[in-house]
Amino acid sequence: MEEFVVYILYSKKFNKNYTGFTSNLIERFKSHNIMAKKGFTIKFRPWEVIYVEFFNSKSDAMKREKFLKTGIGREFIKKLIQQHT
Structure with a gap:
């Protein structure tokens, strides 16, 4: 069974983030x-x-990625970045 990952990348140098799945x-x-x-x-x-x-289906991973790109998702990411830096 294939596993899918939603991930968030952060560039400290440029204070940018990127969300994707793979x-x-x-x-x-x-x-x-x-x-x-x-x-x-x-x-x-x-x-x-x-x-x-981690997700067991591509569709679940895609839904989560899409959510993380909403306003609520961006707030979640902002908090992650604050904890990371």
């Missing part, structure tokens, strides 16, 4: 920090993983 967190993290040649995350390297949640 089925392979290690490779996705490498992509954000090293391998990617275009996209939002290359501008704000380096990234740290500050939060992860």
Whole structure:
């Protein structure tokens, strides 16, 4: 059974965060920090993983990612960042 991860990245250098989901967190993290040649995350390297949640279905992970991008979700992320710094 495939497992999905919702993750939050934080760039301390630029005070930016990024929320996404994947089925392979290690490779996705490498992509954000090293391998990617275009996209939002290359501008704000380096990234740290500050939060992860695991899901058994892709649809549940997508729902959680979508929630974290709402106003309530952004407040949750803001509190995580405050605890992390």
